[in-house]
Structures are given as structure tokens and as C-alpha cells.
Amino acid sequence: MKTSKLAVIISTLVLGGLTATSAQAVPVASAQSIVAFENFKIFKADGVTQIDAATDFTGLTVNSSQSTNAFIGAATDSDSSASPSGATLVTQSTVGAITPASLATDFANNAVAPVDPHVVDLPIIGGNFAGTFSSEQGSPIANFFGAAPSASLYNASYASLDATTGTAGTTSDSKLTAEVTFTPTASGVLVFSFDVGAFVQSYLTAGADQKANAGFTVTFKLNPALGGAGLLDSTSNPFINAITKNYLFNDGVTDDAPGEGALINSAFNAVVLGDKTLTTTNQTFKTLALAAGTKYSLFAEITTSADVELKTVPEPQSLALLGIGLLGFAASSRKVRGQSMIA
Template sequence: MKTSKLAAIISTLLLGGLTATSAQAVPVASAQSIVAFENFKIFKADGTTQLDAATDFDVLTVNSSQRTTAFVGLASDTDTASSSTGETLAINSSVGVIQPASLNADITGNTAASPTDFKVVSLPITGGNFSATGSNEIGAPILNFEGLAATSASLHNASYASLDSTTGTAGTNSTSKLTAEFTFVPTTDGELVFSFDAGTYLAAYLTAGADQRSNAGFSITFTLVETNGPGDGLFQVNPFINPWVNALGNYVFNNGVTDDAPGDGIVRTRNTNAAVNPDGTLVTTNQIIRTQALTAGVSYNLFAEITTSADVELRTVPEPQSLALLGIGLLGFAASSSRKMRRQSIAA
């Protein structure tokens, strides 16, 4: 009797498990990271007179570079671009069929002729297994650099990744770098003021209860160092104007979001997320950072970097067939135990 009850309980649990598993939607892992960095200008200490390449420097060299990488499993795509003359840069990388179609148009439309302001998409992303990323840069933050008429610079970086049926991993990242070396002419002692508009967005999603993970992150950093002369040459920033400055005086603005197993079925975001315009682009807000007083005739190196990343993973989950095999084994064990108990009773 006890064995029969055990078999009945196993059967009930098995059928319930099969029903729940069969009804479960295909797991989804999606993530996105977007940075809009716009209207970057460098002013003199008054905050209104923009630096002029033609009159304010004895030496000025600038190099911009970009790198994008995307992968799904072993398939990958990487692109790079660089410039020392300030021309427009725009690259993208993708693997798989990008979903939704509007995002596909956004990423693939990121060309040098028409750089894209990347857009926020709704999570979860279903209907495809892909990773996609883009990066672009246009303009110059210094007047008359290489004769360019542009008076500000704008950069946009974005990373997207999603899996909804393929077991494995998918990920993507973008990096935009600026390296500049400069020496002031004797009349340019004083602080520099960096002004730009920034908007960021992070989101990660995992199907409720799913055994998988999704991550997204971004960073914006500036570092200024002397290459000769006295002083430490590091940024000195009013913390009331800008809170994202570390102990070394570097400007560091970064954040990340993770949704790890078991998934909660809720889109996770961060409080640094900007508001989103009706067309999906980010609302940007102005940021101001100041340097300490710099010295004419001293050489300085400026390093700036913007990164985005998104990566997801789907792991194998039990299928109805696997549960059926397990149940058959348990029922067989129960039947065997019942026969053994009857033989022992007869022998006694």
C-alpha cells in the first residue's frame, strides 16, 4: 500500500512537472547599453572662450580611434577606425539577424555619411539570436583643428545582445578613444573647462526562473597628465558640479546592471539612465569639468574613453523528454520495491 501511494505521488509530481515545463515560454536573455556624448567643447577658464587650434597651442596632436566587437558563440565580427585629422568616424559590428527590424536599421545605418544617434529598444528582445554594436564620432572640440569648421564634437556608442533559443553566449562591446598632446603658447595660463552633454542607458532582462544571465555596462573617463614641468597635471573638479570624480582627480562616470540566474522576468535598469525621447533617443544633460591651472610651455596628455558592453548567456534547461525519462525511472524503482516487499512477506 505504501509503495502504491509512493508511485501515485511520483506520477502526480511528474505530470505536474511535465505540464509546467511544456507550458513554459522559451527563455530569453537580453541586454543593452547606450551612451550619447554630444556637443563636447573645450573652453578657457572663463568658460565661454573656446580654445582655438590656430592661436592657443605651440603643439597640438590629436588621434581618435574606435573599435567594435560582436559575437554569438564562435562567430564574431570586429571593426576598427582611427583618424588624426578629425574626419567623421562610424563603424558597426553584428552577428546574427538583428531584432527588432528598427534596431537593424539603426545599427546598419551607422555610416560615415550619416552617423546614428542610437536608440533604446524594449526588452525582452525576441525572434532572434544576435549581438550588435555601433560607434560614431563627428566634429572637433577645439576651433580650427585641422581647418575643421565644426565647433563641437559628438560621439554615440551602443551595444545590444539577445538570445531566445540558442544555448550558449552572445556579447558585444564598443570603445571610442581620444588621445591628445598639447603645449600652450605663453598667453594661455589658467584652467580649462570641458563642457559636454551626456545621456546613458542600461537594461538587462532574464525570463523568470531561467538559468542564464545578462549584463550591460558603460564608462566615460577623462585623464589629464603632465609630460614635463611641475605639478601633478590631474583634473581638479568642483564636486557640486560633477559627482563622478575619483580620488586621483580623473573624471570617471560608469555603471552596470546584471540579472543572474534565476531570472526574475523584470527589466532591470539603473538610476543613471537618462530619460528617453519619443523616438527612442536619449535626453542629454550638460556636464562641466575643470582642470587645475595649467602652465604655458608645459606639455600635457589628454586621454578620453567611452565604452559600452552587453553580454548574455543561455544554459541548457530540462526538457519534457528528460523529465519523462526521470519519471519512468522513478516509477520503475517504485514497482521494483513493491515486488521485493511482497516476496519478503511471502517468505516470512
């Protein structure tokens, strides 16, 4: 009988512990990734005289495209746009009710005119949503189809999850791509100048399962139109790879299971102003010498992504203890039944 009571006590304790494990604090997972890319211009070697589409290039073509995607489980929203003429592009996708209100306002305004996306305070409590938007305006080349002689581009992805049971996940990603082909009318070096800022952050409730991650990339590739080695000068900027001669500015952060319950920030996070907009820092880099009459292809891309997943299940240790307790209970029950039959 003592053994039977002990088994019942063990089982009760294990089941109690299992219940406590399953009923964690409300799981919250959030992630955001924002890139502001402003005042993009292309200059001649002096870094002062801006390239003019009417006189410095022939055969100039520009094809820009954007795509945004948002997911919450099976619910999805996607958008895309493209322009060969330097016209302003705006795309956005959302699933779920966007919180907080300031972010919802950003999305509402972005549907009308490109806006500088705001950083939000993580964790975002009480929201299951995925949202992403992308916008492009202007041109880095003067006199290109009447577009303003500088370009500003914004890309942002947000994801938030607040669930107590089951499995859920939100994902958002955005991509902005431009391909420029041109033939210089004179040999020489080009200088690229822009202001860039990024903010990447993730949060996962302490002890929670799964993950919260976010990341971004900014890429430039310049090659002869028919292919070949990259033509960016790796000595002019630390983000240009010396071998591939591609500009790559990127970072990402992940809060993986079990969650830390703390904000995890990217190494490149820009300072956030009082109105939650990003500050930007000027960067420049140069090309190697380009030959007059040769066609070149410039590829540029900005991406952001935010992804959160959460799965509230009993921990393996609790399942193991439950199994031991139940086995002990079963064994003691058999022993009691045997003693009763003998009696």
C-alpha cells in the same frame, strides 16, 4: 505491492514536475546600453572662448580609435578604425538578424553616416542577435584639421536571446578612445563642456537561469605627458574623484538568475523622446592651473556593453526529487522480486 504502486506514483509525479520545469515559457533575455555624448567643446577659463588649435596649443596631436565586437556563441564580428586627423570614425559589428526593424535601420544608416542610436523596447521577442556601433565626428578644439568645432560621439551595444533549449549567449561591446597631447601657449585653466545621456537596461524572463546585464563608462584623465597626478578639479564636477582626479561617469544593471521578468534600469537613464532618442544633460568641469610650455596628455574613453546568457536545464530541486523517486522505485522493485521468489 502497495509500496511498488506508491513508488511508481512518486516517480510519475517527479518526472511530470521535471518535464514542466524544463518546458518553461520561451526564454527571453535582452540588454541594451547606449551613450550619447554631444557638443563637446574645450574653453578657456571664462567658459566662453573656445580653445583654438592654431593659437592656444602647440604640438597638438589627437589619436582616436574605435573597436566593436559582437558574439553569438562561436559566431563573431569585429570592426575597428582609427584617425590621427579628427576625421569622422564609424564602426559597427553585428551577428544574427537584428530586430526590431527600427534598430536594423539604425545600423544600416550608421554605415553611411553617424546617427544617434535609438532605445528599443525590451524584451525583444523572436531575436537572437548581438549588435554594437560607435561613431565620432567633429573636434572639441577649433581649427583642428578643419573639423567642426564641437564633437559628437555615440556608442551603443545591444544583445538579445530567444531560445528554448540548450545553452546560448550573445555579447556585444564597444569602445571609443581618444588621446590628445598638447602644450599650452599660456598658463591657465581649461573648461570642458558637453551634453551627455545614457540609457542602460536589462531583462530576463521570470525564473530563467543565467543573466542579462549591460553597462557603460565615460572616462577623462588629464596628466602631464610624462605622468604624475591627475589635473582635473574635483570641486567642479561630482563625477571627478577627489583622489585620482579622474572623471568617471558609469553605471550598469544585471538581472541574474532566476530572472525577475521585469525591466531593470540604470540609475542614470536619460529621458527617451518620442522617436526613441536620448535626451542629454549639459556637464562641465575644469582643470587645475596648467603651465605654459608644459606638455599634457588627455585620455578620454567611452565604452558600452551588453551581455545575455541563458541555460535551460532542470532545476536542482527537481533533480533531487527525481533521484529520491528512482531510489524508492528501485527499492520497491527489489522487495517485490524477493516476495515473488518466496512465493
